[in-house]
Amino acid sequence: MKIPELNSMTTAAPPDSQNGEDEKIVKRYFTEGSSGALNAFPVRERNKLPVLREILKRFQRGQLYTEKEVNQILMPIYDDYFLLRRSLVDYKLIERKRDGSQYWVK
Numbered sequence: 001m002k003i004p005e006l007n008s009m010t011t012a013a014p015p016d017s018q019n020g021e022d023e024k025i026v027k028r029y030f031t032e033g034s035s036g037a038l039n040a041f042p043v044r045e046r047n048k049l050p051v052l053r054e055i056l057k058r059f060q061r062g063q064l065y066t067e068k069e070v071n072q073i074l075m076p077i078y079d080d081y082f083l084l085r086r087s088l089v090d091y092k093l094i095e096r097k098r099d100g101s102q103y104w105v106k
Contacts, residue, residue, distance in 0.1 A: 022050035030054065038078040041087075049091060055084060056093050056105065065103045070094075 025047050031039050034054050042048045058073050059065070065073075067085075074081035088094040089103075096103045 022053070025050040026054045037076060038084075041078060041080065041083055048087065052084075052087055052091055052093055056088065059094070059105050061105045063104065067100055067103065070103050 025042075026034055029038055029040060029042060029047070029051050030036055034057075038051065038055075042051055055074070055077060058077075070085055071081055074084045078084055085094075089096055092106055094103050095106050
């Protein structure tokens with residue numbers, strides 16, 4: 001499904017999402033490369049956003065996702081994919097319908 005008001009299908013990445021420090025953080029947590037699995041979820045707040053932004057790149061802007069589809073994207077990244085999904089929503093990188101039936105990149 002598409003979100004009607006968004007016509008372009010682009011990979012989701014917030015502007016200016018990577019600077020030198022963010023890249024170091026991402027490399028620290030994605031030791032197999034940014035397309036691999038997350039070795040641990042950051043405890044420190046300042047490390048969470050760069051990691052979540054990197055995860056967000058696996059979603060397409062303008063695409064609607066079911067919870068199951070979001071979980072399928074997140075499962076290979078980290079065992080606690082519930083934590084990843086909640087964090088993406090809590091940090092307002094992904095929005096969802098109130099009933100949790102649809103998710104989309106903000």
